[in-house]
Amino acid sequence: MTNLHRSIGAAAVIPLAAVALALIFPNQQAFLAQIAITALVVLSLDLVVGFAGLATLGHAAMYGAGAYGAALYALHVWAEPLTGLIVGGLAGATIAFLSALMLMRSHGLTFLMMTVAITQILYEIVNKSRAVTGGDDGLYGIVMKPLLGVFEFDFYGRLAFWYAAVVLWLVFLLLRHIVASPFGLTVRAVRDDGDRVATLGGNIFGHRVALYTLSGAIAGLAGALSAQTVQVVGLHSLSVTFSADILVMLVMGGAGRLWGGLLGALVFMMIHHYAAEIDPVRWMLFVGAILVAIVLFLPKGLFGGLEALVNRLRGRAPA
Amino acid sequence: MFSLIASILIDGIAYGLVLFMVSVGLTVTLGLMRFVNLAHGTFAMIGGYAAATAITALGLPYGLALICAALAAGAIAYGLEIALIRRLYHRPELDQVLLTIGLVFMGIALSGMMFGNSLVPVRLPEFLRGATDLGFRQVPTQRFVPLVLGLATLIGIWLLFERTRFGIRLRATVDNPRAAGELGINTRHIYAAAFAIGAALAGLGGVAGAELLPVEPYYPLKYLVLFLAVVAVGGPGNMLGSFVAALLLGTVETAGKYLAPDFATIALYALMLLVLSWRPEGLFRRTSKT
Amino acid sequence: MSALLETRSLSKSFGGLNVTNNVDLAISSGDRVALIGPNGAGKTTLVNLMSGALPVSSGEVLIGGDTVTHMSQQDRAHRGLIRTFQITRLFESMTVADILRVAAVQKHKAGLKLRWGRARTDLVERDVERVLADIKMQDRRDSPVTLLAYGEQRLVELGVALVMQPRVLLLDEPAAGVPQSESHIIMDAIERLPSDLGVVFIEHDMDLVFRFAERIVVLVNGGVFATGTTDEIAANDDVRAIYLGEADE
Numbered sequence: 001m002t003n004l005h006r007s008i009g010a011a012a013v014i015p016l017a018a019v020a021l022a023l024i025f026p027n028q029q030a031f032l033a034q035i036a037i038t039a040l041v042v043l044s045l046d047l048v049v050g051f052a053g054l055a056t057l058g059h060a061a062m063y064g065a066g067a068y069g070a071a072l073y074a075l076h077v078w079a080e081p082l083t084g085l086i087v088g089g090l091a092g093a094t095i096a097f098l099s100a101l102m103l104m105r106s107h108g109l110t111f112l113m114m115t116v117a118i119t120q121i122l123y124e125i126v127n128k129s130r131a132v133t134g135g136d137d138g139l140y141g142i143v144m145k146p147l148l149g150v151f152e153f154d155f156y157g158r159l160a161f162w163y164a165a166v167v168l169w170l171v172f173l174l175l176r177h178i179v180a181s182p183f184g185l186t187v188r189a190v191r192d193d194g195d196r197v198a199t200l201g202g203n204i205f206g207h208r209v210a211l212y213t214l215s216g217a218i219a220g221l222a223g224a225l226s227a228q229t230v231q232v233v234g235l236h237s238l239s240v241t242f243s244a245d246i247l248v249m250l251v252m253g254g255a256g257r258l259w260g261g262l263l264g265a266l267v268f269m270m271i272h273h274y275a276a277e278i279d280p281v282r283w284m285l286f287v288g289a290i291l292v293a294i295v296l297f298l299p300k301g302l303f304g305g306l307e308a309l310v311n312r313l314r315g316r317a318p319a
Numbered sequence: 320m321f322s323l324i325a326s327i328l329i330d331g332i333a334y335g336l337v338l339f340m341v342s343v344g345l346t347v348t349l350g351l352m353r354f355v356n357l358a359h360g361t362f363a364m365i366g367g368y369a370a371a372t373a374i375t376a377l378g379l380p381y382g383l384a385l386i387c388a389a390l391a392a393g394a395i396a397y398g399l400e401i402a403l404i405r406r407l408y409h410r411p412e413l414d415q416v417l418l419t420i421g422l423v424f425m426g427i428a429l430s431g432m433m434f435g436n437s438l439v440p441v442r443l444p445e446f447l448r449g450a451t452d453l454g455f456r457q458v459p460t461q462r463f464v465p466l467v468l469g470l471a472t473l474i475g476i477w478l479l480f481e482r483t484r485f486g487i488r489l490r491a492t493v494d495n496p497r498a499a500g501e502l503g504i505n506t507r508h509i510y511a512a513a514f515a516i517g518a519a520l521a522g523l524g525g526v527a528g529a530e531l532l533p534v535e536p537y538y539p540l541k542y543l544v545l546f547l548a549v550v551a552v553g554g555p556g557n558m559l560g561s562f563v564a565a566l567l568l569g570t571v572e573t574a575g576k577y578l579a580p581d582f583a584t585i586a587l588y589a590l591m592l593l594v595l596s597w598r599p600e601g602l603f604r605r606t607s608k609t
Numbered sequence: 610m611s612a613l614l615e616t617r618s619l620s621k622s623f624g625g626l627n628v629t630n631n632v633d634l635a636i637s638s639g640d641r642v643a644l645i646g647p648n649g650a651g652k653t654t655l656v657n658l659m660s661g662a663l664p665v666s667s668g669e670v671l672i673g674g675d676t677v678t679h680m681s682q683q684d685r686a687h688r689g690l691i692r693t694f695q696i697t698r699l700f701e702s703m704t705v706a707d708i709l710r711v712a713a714v715q716k717h718k719a720g721l722k723l724r725w726g727r728a729r730t731d732l733v734e735r736d737v738e739r740v741l742a743d744i745k746m747q748d749r750r751d752s753p754v755t756l757l758a759y760g761e762q763r764l765v766e767l768g769v770a771l772v773m774q775p776r777v778l779l780l781d782e783p784a785a786g787v788p789q790s791e792s793h794i795i796m797d798a799i800e801r802l803p804s805d806l807g808v809v810f811i812e813h814d815m816d817l818v819f820r821f822a823e824r825i826v827v828l829v830n831g832g833v834f835a836t837g838t839t840d841e842i843a844a845n846d847d848v849r850a851i852y853l854g855e856a857d858e
Contacts (some may be wrong), residue, residue, distance in 0.1 A: 036354025106599040117588040186720040192700035201686035285428035
């Protein structure tokens with residue numbers, strides 16, 4: 001296969017998977033929309049964790065900002081979905097940019113702690129600003145106008161799913177491009193050894209701020225999609241727990257590879273959907289055990305493991 | 320006014336000392352052994368459950384229950400170190416974060432299954448119940464428990480590190496594991512022991528602080544940030560730094576609760592954010608020889 | 610003409626300890642200067658001060674006559690001052706060509722660009738090919754760097770610096786840790802460095818020092834103990850007593 005064929009093939013995977021899922025689960029489209037939205041936020045997290053190498057438990061700050069931003073915009077300004085999407089992306093980017101100015105000179109544990117602190121502060125502010133945000137009741141009654149002025153949001157979540165899947169697809173293509181760009185290459189170099197990049201004249205701080213802002217914008221898009229399709233926004237979207245959940249998904253799929261994030265979100269959401277109904281406590285035990293097992297036995301996640309398996313079957317040396 | 324300040328100080332210091340007891344082991348793991356352990360709070364929770372069980376089910380006196388708490392937390396930590404943790408010392412930070420989050424989740428689930436999801440009280444002996452009159456205010460007598468145990472921990476830690484062969488060996492091991500190994504120090508054993516001692520102290524802290532940080536399955540996740548904040552602000556690896564940071568954070572949060580209960584949490588996190596962006600290595604960086 | 614790189618009364622202390630003490634150095638185009646001295650003499654610290662990895666305590670650093678004492682590492686790099694490290698520091702997840710590409714992207718200030726574009730690709734690939742040829746590693750371009758022999762890794766470390774086409778190159782023990790059987794590939798590469806480049810290198814192996822250096826600076830306790838041509842230093846009894854004698858052990 002030539003490179004061109006390969007990248008066209010890769011670009012077709014998401015639409016094909018979306019069609020397949022819609023055919024297999026015709027009555028679960030709202031849930032499928034949730035998967036697509038979660039995959040989008042996991043993808044944005046991968047930029048920070050996988051490509052920049054920074055462990056964060058504060059990614060919900062940007063997702064929540066996007067969700068609340070889009071919800072408030074729909075409730076008070078205009079219920080048009082696409083402009084709302086942009087508002088959500090901008091909200092996420094703004095929060096990310098402002099926190100990046102504080103965050104991006106630190107790393108490791110200090111970085112982790114500061115992401116948690118920022119998220120908790122936002123959480124508390126939203127929690128206390130009851131008049132605007134509804135406090136712990138959240139915001140509800142969000143009714144969107146038709147998408148592109150034509151397509152009505154339906155009760156079964158059909159439009160929601162296609163809407164989310166298309167946004168996910170476009171962002172995925174964009175990120176594939178960015179990861180391979182001079183910026184993407186430099187970001188990976190900064191992850192491996194930031195100081196070394198500085199000795200070559202690279203601006204570490206600038207790269208990290210740019211990357212974090214980009215990641216925040218995408219998380220904001222995901223938040224906006226969630227607000228528009230679920231029509232409810234709650235404090236959970238701003239919580240450290242949610243941040244931890246998406247981190248688990250990313251690691252399960254394989255951090256540092258865009259496919260890994262997608263796969264992780266899909267598998268995690270599927271298992272959660274069917275297992276959590278049974279017993280939330282056992283679910284937690286299961287997630288914990290999975291995490292421990294992946295770190296010990298499958299450090300590159302499901303996608304890395306799958307890739308190694310395919311390579312072995314093809315008789316190639318592992319990459 | 321005076322009684323308000325005094326109240327804040329008494330409660331804040333008691334709270335701070337609980338934070339110190341739980342966090343001091345974490346500062347050793349994080350700062351000296353370079354292992355990011357997000358599951359440290361689990362050991363405090365184990366201590367709490369062990370003490371509650373010892374008193375309620377076995378009818379042991381409070382003092383013995385404290386020892387049970389320390390032993391249970393220390394023994395479980397020792398087993399975990401040998402089975403899991405030591406494989407991760409040379410792995411990237413992210414892997415350590417993930418593995419220990421996994422342990423937190425498992426800890427929450429297991430304790431929920433074993434002890435139920437409600438708070439488990441640690442029953443106090445007669446002489447610790449009731450209140451002590453300080454003239455300007457009544458203070459629950461049990462608030463003196465963290466005071467006594469916390470100060471004892473500080474002194475004990477100092478003696479252990481500065482005055483025992485174990486302390487010398489631990490310091491040698493973290494400074495230069497290879498050289499320490501060549502000197503005949505069993506570095507694996509030292510690491511396991513240090514990890515277990517830190518966990519035992521956390522177990523003690525879990526019991527002493529049961530009034531302020533109630534024992535429940537979500538304990539390790541709920542207070543995780545608090546314990547990490549103490550370490551991060553104090554400077555990882557700096558035990559005296561952790562002591563000061565614990566008192567500082569404890570007092571600030573307590574003051575917040577007295578003065579503006581709605582904003583206590585925000586104040587705590589804002590303080591942490593401020594300190595860490597001002598000094599990313601914590602207030603008291605551990606100075607190492609170059 | 611002013612020197613390419615100059616230090617004036619450069620000093621650094623950690624706590625109360627002076628690790629660099631009033632060092633005056635001047636490197637001109639084409640210089641080959643060896644920095645020698647016993648362990649703990651402050652050789653790497655001096656390189657760190659010149660490259661901007663450490664803030665100075667007092668004194669000045671100049672590049673091409675301009676004061677850069679308070680400039681960051683990256684600004685000094687853009688002014689043509691590039692260093693290598695004693696312990697290989699390469700981007701571990703990458704192939705040889707990608708590592709060189711990272712350097713070329715920084716050289717052309719394209720680190721924040723989201724598109725390659727034909728013109729930029731040409732610039733970057735030309736640099737990469739030039740250096741692969743310089744270090745004779747064309748056939749290793751797609752090897753993950755972690756799979757290379759240590760000697761080859763040291764060569765890539767040097768290659769990263771060469772991508773930048775520096776005016777002054779600071780080499781911190783370029784052959785450190787390389788087995789005898791491989792060290793000639795490093796030596797050959799150093800011998801082929803552009804003749805107008807100013808080179809300062811730290812080295813312990815006296816054979817290498819005498820093979821490459823024209824001038825030797827002897828550091829002892831952070832200060833310049835002696836400086837001169839290789840012949841002068843070889844004939845200097847004090848240096849022999851303090852340093853060369855030790856090296857024989």
